[in-house]
Amino acid sequence: MDRVTGIQLFIRVVETGSFSKASADMGLTQPTATKHVAALERRLGARLFHRSTRGATPTEVGAAYYDKCKLIARELEEADNLAALMQQRLQGSLRISTSVAFGRRVLTPLVLKFMQQHPGLNVDLSFEDRYVNLVEQGIDLAVRMGRLADSSLGSRHLGRNPWVLVGAPAYLAERGTPQQPAELQGHAALIYSSVQGDDRWVFSGPEGRVEQVAVTGPLRSNNLSALLSAARQGMGLALLPWYVAQESVGAGAVQPLLTRWTLPEQEVHAVFPSPRLVPAKVSGFATWLQGQLAGEWWTRKL
Secondary structure (H helix, E strand, O other), rough: OHHHHHHHHHHHHHHHHHHHHHHHOOOHHHHHHHHHHHHHHHHHHOOOOOEOOOHHHHHHHHHHHHHHHHHHHHHHHHHHHHHHHHHOOOEEEEEHHHHEEHHOOOOOOHHHHHHHOOEEEEEEEEEEEOOOHHHHHHOOOEEEEEEOOOOOEEEEEEEEEEEEEEEEEEEEEEEEEEEOOHHHHHHHHEEOOOOOOOEEEEEEEEOEEEEEEEEEEEEEEEHHHHHHHHHOOOOEEEEEEEEHHHHHHHHOOOOEEOOEEEEEEEEEEEOOOOOOOOOHHHHHHHHHHHHHHOOHHHHHHH
């Protein structure tokens, strides 16, 4: 028998003086209620009630046991209320994980803004370009780029992450400005070794035509900031997320190329350990982040 149910039922029998009323209050049959109390008496080795046709009254042991059980019931109720309250309030510790470039350039200012709005929240923000197991690492929420694999994780679509081809004015003055994707074979490419096809760049034309170009160049890196720095110094052309290139484009250090063509976009998702019983601090942050990354978020000052 469920020990907690037995205690709750015992309390109701004492307070109502009736097994039938107590069982009805708790949605149980009277035989089931009787079995619960009998199991309590066997475990305690004492009789808890005087039973008669008029009802049930507690024995001396039953009365003393009732006082202790009422304290336990109050503690259980307070624990339930506390758990529900913590689910409703955005407070406590929130562990967030994302990639290095996105975390430094985009997520950090957003997290700081969110923390100012919720002073009861403590955040542990970590940057990793490798895959992170949320359950093993105790992560509450991760922001990930690209299509999600089917899994038992919970997720929420936050927005999109478009890419752009850029080059420095000095490089273009010396090597020329490409007008078609095929012309990139004659240019120095700065290659990101993680996504976008590595050394095969894919472009979609205004008529829906797709062109795939094999590129080579002096620098390959899994760090977007390194590629941006090389592009700014005129070492070649780079494919970069707009959020990485936006500031340099605005300053004129690099300029967008092949703007009539589009590059594959990445989806941006918030991922959490389970789709069920998501804590308020996690769902609240994901909802807020979804609003911040709506539309062309990379063009706004975050």
